[in-house]
Amino acid sequence: MASSLVCLLGSLAIASASTVKYDFEIGWVTANPDGLADRPTIGINGQWPIPKIEANVGDQLIVNVLNSLGNQSTSLHFHGLYMNGSTHMDGPAQVTQCAIQPGSRFTYNFTISQPGTYWYHSHTHGQYPDGLRGPLIIHDPESPFKDRYDEEMVLTVSDWYHDQMPGLLSFFISKVNPTGAEPVPNSALLNETQDLRVPVEPGKTYLFRMINIGAFAGQYIWFESHNMTIIEVDGVYTQPAEAERIYLSAAQRCSFLLTTRNDTSENFAINANMDITLFDQLPGDLNWNVTGWLVYDSAKPLPIPTELESDVYDEFDDMTLVPWDNQALLGEPDQSISLDVIMDNLNDGANYAFFNNITYVAPKVPTLFTVLTSGDLVSNSAIYGEYTHPFVLEKDQIVEIIVNNIDPGKHPFHLHGHNFQAVWRSEEEAGTFQDSGVTSDNFTQVPMRRDTVVLFPNGNVVLRFKADNPGVWLFHCHIEWHVQSGLMATFVEAPLELQQTLAVPKDHYDACDAGKVPTQGNAAGNTVNLFDLSGQNVPPGPLPEGFTTRGKVAMAFSVLTGLIGVAVVAWYGFAGPAPAAAAPAAAPPQSVGTGGGISHGTLVGAGK
Numbered sequence: 001m002a003s004s005l006v007c008l009l010g011s012l013a014i015a016s017a018s019t020v021k022y023d024f025e026i027g028w029v030t031a032n033p034d035g036l037a038d039r040p041t042i043g044i045n046g047q048w049p050i051p052k053i054e055a056n057v058g059d060q061l062i063v064n065v066l067n068s069l070g071n072q073s074t075s076l077h078f079h080g081l082y083m084n085g086s087t088h089m090d091g092p093a094q095v096t097q098c099a100i101q102p103g104s105r106f107t108y109n110f111t112i113s114q115p116g117t118y119w120y121h122s123h124t125h126g127q128y129p130d131g132l133r134g135p136l137i138i139h140d141p142e143s144p145f146k147d148r149y150d151e152e153m154v155l156t157v158s159d160w161y162h163d164q165m166p167g168l169l170s171f172f173i174s175k176v177n178p179t180g181a182e183p184v185p186n187s188a189l190l191n192e193t194q195d196l197r198v199p200v201e202p203g204k205t206y207l208f209r210m211i212n213i214g215a216f217a218g219q220y221i222w223f224e225s226h227n228m229t230i231i232e233v234d235g236v237y238t239q240p241a242e243a244e245r246i247y248l249s250a251a252q253r254c255s256f257l258l259t260t261r262n263d264t265s266e267n268f269a270i271n272a273n274m275d276i277t278l279f280d281q282l283p284g285d286l287n288w289n290v291t292g293w294l295v296y297d298s299a300k301p302l303p304i305p306t307e308l309e310s311d312v313y314d315e316f317d318d319m320t321l322v323p324w325d326n327q328a329l330l331g332e333p334d335q336s337i338s339l340d341v342i343m344d345n346l347n348d349g350a351n352y353a354f355f356n357n358i359t360y361v362a363p364k365v366p367t368l369f370t371v372l373t374s375g376d377l378v379s380n381s382a383i384y385g386e387y388t389h390p391f392v393l394e395k396d397q398i399v400e401i402i403v404n405n406i407d408p409g410k411h412p413f414h415l416h417g418h419n420f421q422a423v424w425r426s427e428e429e430a431g432t433f434q435d436s437g438v439t440s441d442n443f444t445q446v447p448m449r450r451d452t453v454v455l456f457p458n459g460n461v462v463l464r465f466k467a468d469n470p471g472v473w474l475f476h477c478h479i480e481w482h483v484q485s486g487l488m489a490t491f492v493e494a495p496l497e498l499q500q501t502l503a504v505p506k507d508h509y510d511a512c513d514a515g516k517v518p519t520q521g522n523a524a525g526n527t528v529n530l531f532d533l534s535g536q537n538v539p540p541g542p543l544p545e546g547f548t549t550r551g552k553v554a555m556a557f558s559v560l561t562g563l564i565g566v567a568v569v570a571w572y573g574f575a576g577p578a579p580a581a582a583a584p585a586a587a588p589p590q591s592v593g594t595g596g597g598i599s600h601g602t603l604v605g606a607g608k
Helices: 002-016 165-172 367-372 480-484 495-501 506-514 549-574
Strands: 019-031 039-044 053-056 060-067 077-079 105-111 116-121 133-139 151-160 187-190 197-199 205-212 219-223 228-233 236-243 246-248 253-259 268-274 289-295 335-345 351-355 390-393 398-405 411-415 420-425 448-450 452-455 460-466 471-477 488-493
Touching: 019 053, 053 060, 105 506, 116 205, 116 253, 133 151, 133 205, 151 268, 165 480, 187 268, 187 289, 205 246, 236 448, 246 253, 335 390, 367 471, 367 488, 367 495, 398 411, 411 460, 420 452, 452 460, 471 480
Parallel strands: 019 060, 053 133, 151 205, 197 289, 335 398, 390 488
Antiparallel strands: 019 039, 060 105, 077 116, 116 133, 151 187, 205 253, 219 246, 219 268, 228 236, 228 253, 268 289, 335 351, 398 460, 411 452, 411 471, 420 448, 420 460, 471 488
16 A cells, blocks of 8 residues: 555656756856946856746756857756756766866756755866856655745855956966965845845745855855844754854855745844955955845835944854754764865965865866776775876765864865765864864764765864765865865766666767766776876976975065066066157947846746
């Protein structure tokens, strides 16, 4: 009887599922969301901000992509979705697919098995801060909170740069930036704009789905004179928890209920403040706040936000959240992985990010294709190359990740293909790293689950998950500067099962052919001897022994200063007589936008 009921429920779920299809042409538009500078921006179908993706649990999602950028390849990652049985649709270039070349097409096709608040973004060349980032909402007809709100809205917070990523990255990872100071954003945005107005009605309860789609800055968020009731983080339902203020790192999401006041006598500010402790310097013209408003009455004034009495924020501690299903702490790990976060220089004078002295470098063959073509050596981590920092996980292992932060900055760490239990995290405090010697006696017995967690400066965090989703999954810091400078590791999960069950579509191979990327062999593309990694992609070599960090920085600056001095002397020696004064040059022509520049200044709620 029970099995018949299960079969009936399964049949009903399949019958109610739909196919949701999006056709995306990715190309350049012009946008100016903070009103300070027009700039080329990556849009979809000639528009920016890019479309929101929406579907229901159980739906098949098909996203057809045409890359019309002309000068850049691309890919899409559906952040937070487990991609059960579809690791080849996860999106990171040179990990589970080849990048989509200019003029080429590619199809993402997978079934959604989970509800919640997610987002999608490019996972190629540090590209998404140039605009290729947007919400992805998976509705749940069986949500335990479906009767507790009247309407839902999506809010994004983000940081914004006036310069494009290729130029910023070439400066960031170079000898002229030996300290590794990350470029500071020019602005903060709400729903990819400023002065956002959110119309609300009195006495109603709204579900707000909030997503940090930024590249760098965490954000402190609060609604003046209103409290939030948190019910979901990163796609995991939680026991309701009251909060006055929340913190969202890059890539984190939080859904909460907000009940409006019973009168329309005034409007109220929505505050989002960038976490300036992440920035090495504060430009004099930086406004790290972005303000929106809950608008009860559009005829009434929009108030100036209240200034906090200090720059110390008393935000909600997400480690106190309890998942709705009360899943207990997973048992003792079958495999424990310890990763030390280090920022250091290599012999090209540039600063890089390291896990255990390994800075990630993409392999010549995408890691998933190495899995599919390596036969009975598939479980040997050596074939994936030292610089993909690979760990092979067996099916259904309990895996523990211990991350030690030998760095004075915060890092939001994200795991593809899973959420994890955050079972312990050290307190945020000043000082240098000291191993706490934490033991399982300190672990939370019903731990918070999410897919992106903030690791505090000079601290550590312990995470656990069950390896029940065969695939190739990245674990990385979600500050995009650190992704590009190498703060990533690769989990190759149940590779033997992948070989037996996964069929990769033809357009994946077409994408590799278009980019002249091999699809067989080890990380170096060698197919005869898979342990022969000669020719693999490698980072610059290490600095000579004996250089301290201060010495490295001093050497880099000395070399730079010397080169500038030589250049100035040469220029002065070869310069001719000073020219006569000339008439002022004509002003340059005004640029003409090719699209975008959409203010999206009013957010309209979707029906429940």
